[in-house]
Amino acid sequence: MGKIICKQCDFKSAAARTLSEMELDGLESGCAKTNFKPGEIIIKQNALSTNVAYLKSGLAKVHFSDPMKERIMRIVKAPTYVGLPSNFGNKVNQFSVTALENCSVCFLDLAAFKKFIFENGDFAYNIILEMSKNELKNFHNCLNNSQKQTTGRIADAVLFFYKEIYERPAFTLPISRHDLGNLAGTTRENASRVLTQLHNEGIIRISGKKVAILNEKLLQQISEKG
Amino acid sequence: MGKIICKQCDFKSAAARTLSEMELDGLESGCAKTNFKPGEIIIKQNALSTNVAYLKSGLAKVHFSDPMKERIMRIVKAPTYVGLPSNFGNKVNQFSVTALENCSVCFLDLAAFKKFIFENGDFAYNIILEMSKNELKNFHNCLNNSQKQTTGRIADAVLFFYKEIYERPAFTLPISRHDLGNLAGTTRENASRVLTQLHNEGIIRISGKKVAILNEKLLQQISEKG
DNA sequence: TGCTTATTGTGATATTTATCACAGGCATAA
DNA sequence: TTATGCCTGTGATAAATATCACAATAAGCA
Structure with a gap:
């Protein structure tokens, strides 16, 4: 696996594109890129959510995985963050994410990510935008399934x-x-x-x-x- | 209805508490406080979402209101923002909000709100926190209803x-x-x-x-x- | 007051959906 | 190859739920 160079990454999120070269260097130092094969677990429910996961390429399922009541919530396609609400709203992952295809995921240091939110308004705004759109998707999804x-x-x-x-x-x-x-x-x-x-x-x-x-x-x- | 003085408001959101006196003055100038009686519509689905709604006191229902498929999504209790995902993720409200009790709502200027996100990282972070928690609530809600x-x-x-x-x-x-x-x-x-x-x-x-x-x-x- | 409308409870029935049962297909590994 | 474990399709049945029908009450309002 090659060196990660966030600065030269072609798959940057809208939020990451607002970061300066220096900030991108900071992002890079706390970034771990990992590849997953189909069936491998990217995010494990109930584990501590100490990293922000950015799905750079691939397809994955977001599912609630209790022994008795497994439920697939949605399918997500790169590029997208996964599990931001767990990162910020709770200390543990509220669901699992499992690869359906080969996936490339960047795990970002949560503290550095928070720092960007505090110090770079443009970054924060883009995160809010992404979260808003996701929530609306979920809203409609939930509505559909119930009606x-x-x-x-x-x-x-x-x-x-x-x-x-x-x-x-x-x-x-x-x-x-x-x-x-x-x-x-x-x-x-x-x-x-x-x-x-x-x-x-x-x-x-x-x-x-x-x-x-x-x-x-x-x-x-x-x-x-x- | 008395003059609104955001600075002295006892119902400030966690985000608003991060604002300086000067910023609160700015918030105030674009703020309209409105009272609603039970049954009155606070937010109307499909209308332009040009204001951020902050439910200061009272109880309301969030519902999807299509002629053929009305559905109550959840009940919200003050203090809370309502409809932030619509504010940021879409230009029109994705659902209606109707008062169940007497409600007091502050409608805030969206542009001013965005400005705070850009300029005050603490404010932005608190908004992300509230949105994250809401999304997790919705997630579990949706899961429950389907299982x-x-x-x-x-x-x-x-x-x-x-x-x-x-x-x-x-x-x-x-x-x-x-x-x-x-x-x-x-x-x-x-x-x-x-x-x-x-x-x-x-x-x-x-x-x-x-x-x-x-x-x-x-x-x-x-x-x-x- | 009386009229009208909304709300509620409850039984009977129809519809939808889950569960059960079984068989064939298809891949993997011994 | 056989054995094993998934995945799949399909019918029969059971269970859950919606719909319909009706009556009684409560609430608003002229």
């Missing part, structure tokens, strides 16, 4: 992978049926059933984990109506 | 009013059965049924909107298990 029924939520998830993650109408699901069901708040059986149903209606084409959106408009309608 | 069944969610709501809002075991519900159901993600009928069931089991005492917690431990168990 739609299973078919609509699975349609939602498929559209999410299409629009937010892969940005093209044909892709390979990065998760199993079990996890897809969990993400949509249902069981693997129902997730599977809904996918075949949408397939049979010609709205999507499913082959294993490969998905192709055939009738986006209709899928959108299903997502919205129920 | 418990109706009885547990209603028990949850009752405990919420007890612990977070009134802080005593006997209180008067500030909302109708319809709204209680909506808050807990169910119908008014089921909300009503669960309350009578808990009443018959001697766990709570219900009389109209008056609630008394008789067996907190058991209620807690119901909230956790189901």
Whole structure:
């Protein structure tokens, strides 16, 4: 693994782009870059959140992992910070984050990060911006899950992978049926059933984990109506 | 309504307490204090969010108000900011906020608020702290609602009013059965049924909107298990 | 006061969803 | 190869929940 040079990093967050060369040197000294393979745990629930995690590249799932009630909250795609609310709102991580693809993550020193907030208003503002947008996403996500029924939520998830993650109408699901069901708040059986149903209606084409959106408009309608 | 003097305000937020006298003068010049009666709309969904709202006193409900899918997201109690994520993450309010009791709200100039974030790191940090805590609350809230069944969610709501809002075991519900159901993600009928069931089991005492917690431990168990 | 409207409780029924059961597919490792 | 452990699809059934229907009460208001 090569030396980390934050100054020359091409994946800087909006906040980090406001930092001066000197500040970036400071960031670098407390920064550890780590790579993760699919299935590896990036952030472990209930561990002390002493570092800010910045997902530089890759795809990961954010999930609440209690023995009895595992639940995938959302899928996150680089570049993004993960777990900022835990960093600031609590001493321990409120959830786990697990890699779905190869991920490259920078763990930043929390104290240095706080220092930037105190000393660089532009940096602080950009963090507030990112947190605000994330919260609104969660808000709508939560709303959707509580108001739609299973078919609509699975349609939602498929559209999410299409629009937010892969940005093209044909892709390979990065998760199993079990996890897809969990993400949509249902069981693997129902997730599977809904996918075949949408397939049979010609709205999507499913082959294993490969998905192709055939009738986006209709899928959108299903997502919205129920 | 008397003159607003932010400097002498006894209800300052943690963030506002970091401001200097001069800064408080600046806050004051762009501040409008308004009182609301129960049922009055404090923040209107889809309106431009040009002001930061600070709930100085009172109780309010945060709800998504689409014609077809009304949903109460949470109940907020002063003192707290409401709608910060909309202020920063979007130009329009993503939800409505409606007073449940008499509420006193300060509407602050967004530009001045942003200026403090840029110029006063302590202020910015406190805002990040409040946003982080709120997000974690929402996170757990969302998780609960998706994993418990109706009885547990209603028990949850009752405990919420007890612990977070009134802080005593006997209180008067500030909302109708319809709204209680909506808050807990169910119908008014089921909300009503669960309350009578808990009443018959001697766990709570219900009389109209008056609630008394008789067996907190058991209620807690119901909230956790189901 | 009487009228109108909102709120509430409760039973019966329909709908939705989870659970259970089972079989085939597919990968990995002994 | 066989054995093992996931993952998957699908039907049958059970459980949870929403919807509908109706009555009673409470609250607002002219």
